[in-house]
Amino acid sequence: SQTIHQWPATLVQPVGSPLSLECTVEGTSNPNLYWYRQAAGRGLQLLFYSVGIGQISSEVPQNLSASRPQDRQFILSSKKLLLSDSGFYLCAWSRTSGDNTDTQYFGPGTRLTVL
Amino acid sequence: QKEVEQDPGPLSVPEGAIVSLNCTYSNSAFQYFMWYRQYSRKGPELLMYTYSSGNKEDGRFTAQVDKSSKYISLFIRDSQPSDSATYLCAMSGADSWGKLQFGAGTQVVVTP
Secondary structure: OEEEEEEEEEEEOOOOEEEEEEEEEEOOOEEEEEEEEEEOOOOOEEEEEEEEEEEEEEEOOOEEEEEEEEEEEEEEEEEEOOOOEEEEEEEEOOOOOOOOOOOEEEEEEEEEOOO | OOOOOOOOEEEEEEEOHHHHHHHOOOOOOEEEEEEEOOOOOOOOOEEEEEEEOEEEEEEOEEEEEEEEOEEEEEOOOOOOOHHHHEEEEEEEEEOOOOOOOOOOOOOEEEOO
């Protein structure tokens, strides 16, 4: 079966510090990968998605960047965090072939607080 | 106007009641419809997946899609306190390139 991991689970960082959040998927090959941010009491905002190694599409221009160095690894980064970067960050994956390729499966999330 | 509209609630029901949730959408190209459940401080988990119109039942959960009205519903029978969560609808179409459009989520509280 497939599993998705995210770490760290929680993070408190000062304004201006760098950020690196990691997501890994097990049990599948060549998944589509996604990064979302969920502000308190609000819906999911798609930040980045990737259809393959080194292929990143940005949905919202902002202070963040993403990279996919390996097939099942997705990293969200920032060089200098802003207060507005606080939120709940979710990684998700979907199949690229077979049934239900539109269904996305989410990780446990990382709660980021920027002070 | 958002592509997907969902009442944020909260929706409070007594234990054992039927929970009725719904979303409306504007993009007639949507044909894949999903419902996710999200507990507080956790990632969303997939509950139901429906393709095109019709009903789908899984245990206490029933998903309905009415494409002519651009309206989808989720019903939870015999609700339990453990059903207290936020429920998100999501949808996509052939032109979505693997991206989902989410509703804002409805918070459900089932009281014992």
